[in-house]
Each structure stands twice: as structure tokens, then as C-alpha cells.
Ligand code: C2O
Ligand code: CU
């Protein structure tokens with residue numbers, strides 16, 4: 001992980017920021033009020049309880065789950081005593097959670113009642129191109145679109161968010177994000193904590209104006225100074241002395257890389273990555289989580305005293321980011337504790353020898369034009385950059401080409417899940433050895449990933465998931481072709 005010292009080595013952050021034109025971030029936010037650097041109201045630590053987004057109820061017909069979601073403007077009480085205008089799926093932030101069943105299709109009718117176009121992307125989904133939320137398949141204000149999600153993939157914590165051309169960052173910052181959970185039998189047999197002991201934690205950084213509204217970042221700002229969990233600022237959560245499953249999503253729209261750990265120094269277990277469960281739980285005390293990455297973890301509070309307060313910390317609080325995420329308050333005895341299984345699910349290893357194609361993607365900021373490029377080009381939705389064949393296994397080398405500025409990137413693929421082969425030649429840590437769709441690529445690093453193309457042909461994107469970078473062109477397009 002990029003450390004604070006590494007960053008300092010590259011020179012003062014302010015100096016780096018000054019090299020970036022105003023457009024660097026604020027350009028993406030033209031729909032919001034003009035950027036200002038006035039401080040937001042004080043945000044008390046651990047002053048509000050955690051809440052959990054509601055789970056949507058489907059209408060089940062012919063073996064398909066049907067949903068309707070309306071994207072609209074609304075307000076939310078995020079900071080106590082203030083109201084925040086948001087753009088929300090069904091007018092809430094974060095949006096409602098969809099819980100799907102592996103193998104049972106979902107159809108969602110998305111209605112756009114916002115003043116701008118939208119495109120709903122199912123992040124992590126094995127999805128037909130027409131339902132992927134491609135920027136050219138946008139929904140005009142007042143219109144709607146049906147999205148078809150086949151759920152031909154194992155249990156995983158996925159999400160959905162806006163992908164409107166050049167507005168990914170601003171639209172998700174305004175609130176357009178929600179969780180999409182897939183369940184399956186293999187997972188159910190494991191006896192993992194469930195029901196109220198299975199809790200999503202969507203972590204997002206934000207900046208606020210004094211009136212409580214979201215403030216777009218100024219050119220000197222890279223991350224928000226407030227961390228929201230499920231839309232609540234630095235909340236507390238009352239837990240029983242037992243194991244909980246937490247589905248962590250870093251849903252930041254800014255450059256909010258985080259590195260999670262408990263202030264007790266306690267160990268917790270990673271049981272899943274972006275695309276599904278791991279082969280076995282991996283004990284960690286520290287867990288980097290870049291924007292768009294998910295980590296499924298189990299924290300067992302049974303060894304803590306009643307009355308203990310355990311803070312979930314962010315060890316990567318650079319650029320003015322927050323060091324505290326939330327607090328767990330151990331307030332209840334548990335009637336029963338779920339054991340952590342020794343093994344989870346088999347993970348099929350993609351073998352290097354099966355690869356028939358290799359490609360390289362260099363991600364770099366171009367100082368001269370102030371654009372973010374992949375292989376020297378900026379995104380053009382009309383251009384196809386690569387044409388992988390359906391069924392092929394490919395190895396991609398992702399290079400962070402930053403040599404002057406300490407800019408991390410996060411490489412994300414639509415449609416396919418991948419496995420990390422190595423990071424600068426070293427195998428991935430066991431806690432990120434499972435199925436991934438996003439991977440952090442630190443300044444100067446080379447990460448090799450392997451993937452097998454299925455199940456759908458057509459146009460899909462790959463891009464940096466620091467969404468401000470994607471807005472500035474750091475995105476490419478593949479046309480998956482039939483063999
Ligand atoms: Cu969450 Cu194209 O990404
Ligand atoms: Cu995606």
C-alpha cells in the first residue's frame with residue numbers, strides 16, 4: 001500500500017495539487033453549486049446510530065424478480081440538524097438494496113426524474129451489454145429504461161451506481177449509489193452470520209457546506225474530510241458479543257482510498273472479495289480498500305467485554321481524509337454465536353498457461369492537457385479500444401505510469417471478474433486472492449490480472465474507479481466478439 005511516507009517523498013501534496021488545473025476535479029461537478037472552501041459544520045464523532053438501507057421487495061412473476069426504482073431529487077438529514085439535497089434511487093441515500101438469488105433473473109425498471117441524463121451501471125455484474133449502463137445507453141430526464149440482470153454468478157456483494165458520460169463522479173457524489181447482493185446455496189450452507197448480523201457498510205467520503213449540503217471539492221482537495229457509513233457521519237453501532245458479517249464497500253466518488261483496522265488491534269477475517277467468497281477466511285488486522293472495492297469480513301466481538309467501544313479506523317487518512325470511520329459499542333450478550341467455517345467455497349484458479357492474449361494498459365495523468373489517459377488516449381464512447389473474444393482467457397498488465405505525481409489508480413473491468421496474478425512480481429496477499437473486479441495500482445506499480453471472457457458479447461468499459469479520473473478520460477472500451 002502507498003504509505004504516507006511515500007506520498008511525502010513525492011513532494012508536498014499542495015505542490016502536486018497546484019500543478020493540477022481547476023478542472024481537475026471541479027469540472028466534473030458543474031451541476032453542483034460552485035466550489036468553495038468554506039468549512040462545513042462540526043461533525044460529532046460517533047454521535048448518530050448506524051442505519052441500514054432498506055431491502056427492496058420484488059414482484060415475482062414467472063421466476064423473475066421485478067423491481068421499479070425512481071431516480072429523483074430529495075433531501076436527507078445527514079449531519080444532525082441540517083438537510084442535504086441529494087439525488088437518490090427512490091429518493092434515498094444510499095439507495096435501496098437489491099437482494100437477488102444466483103440463477104434467478106432480475107428486471108429493474110429505472111425511471112429518471114432527475115434534471116440530467118443518467119445511466120445505471122451494475123458494478124460487478126455478468127450482464128448483457130444493453131443492460132450494463134453504457135454512457136451511450138443513457139436515460140433522458142422523464143424517461144425510463146428496463147435493465148435485465150441474469151445473476152449468472154455466485155454469491156457476492158455488488159453495487160449499482162450512475163455512469164452518465166463525464167458525470168459518473170458528480171452523479172454518484174450527489175447520491176446515486178446502492179447495494180446489490182447475490183445469494184446462493186453454497187454460501188447458505190456455510191452458516192455465516194445472517195439477518196441482523198449480516199450488515200452492509202457502505203463507506204463514502206464527503207465534504208459539506210455550512211448548510212449541510214454536499215460541497216464539491218476544490219482543486220486542492222482529493223478526499224472528503226467526513227466519512228459516511230450507509231449515509232451516516234461516523235456513526236456508532238451497538239453489537240452483541242458475537243460474530244457479525246460486514247459487507248464493506250468503498251463507495252467514494254472522490255479519491256478516498258482507505259485502510260481499515262480496529263483500534264483494539266483486534267484481528268478480523270476477510271471471507272470475500274469483489275466477486276465472491278474466498279476459499280478460506282483470512283485473518284487480518286489491516287485492510288486496504290480502494291474506491292469500488294468490496295471486502296466481506298467477519299468481526300467477532302465475543303472476546304470483548306460488555307461496554308467496550310471499538311473504533312474502526314482509517315490508517316490512510318492522507319490529503320485531509322478522516323482517521324475514524326465508525327464505532328462498535330458492545331452492548332449485548334449473545335444467545336448464540338456463529339462459528340467461522342474453516343473453508344468457504346472452492347475458487348477456480350485461472351491458469352496462466354490458458355491465456356491466449358496479453359495486453360498492457362498504462363494509466364497516467366497527462367500534465368500538458370490535464371486529461372487522464374489509458375495508453376495515451378482519452379475515452380471516446382464511439383471508439384473501440386480492444387476486441388477480446390468470448391471464451392478466451394487473457395492476461396492484462398496494468399501499469400500506473402505516474403512518475404511525477406503520487407497519483408494512485410484503481411483499475412476496474414465491467415462484465416468480467418478477474419484474479420490478481422501478481423503486484424510488482426509478488427503474489428497478491430491472501431485476502432485479495434479471490435475474484436476481483438477492481439484493483440488498486442499504486443504510483444509506479446505494475447499489476448497483472450487474468451480473466452476469462454464470458455458470458456456476453458458486446459461493448460463494455462474498463463476504467464479507473466477514482467471517478468474523477470474516469471470523468472477526465474481514464475476509460476477505455478472493449479467490444480467482446482464471438483469467436
Ligand atoms: Cu463502478 Cu464502470 O463502474
Ligand atoms: Cu463496473
Ligand code: CU
Pocket residue numbers: 363408409410464465466469470474
Ligand atoms: Cu485513476
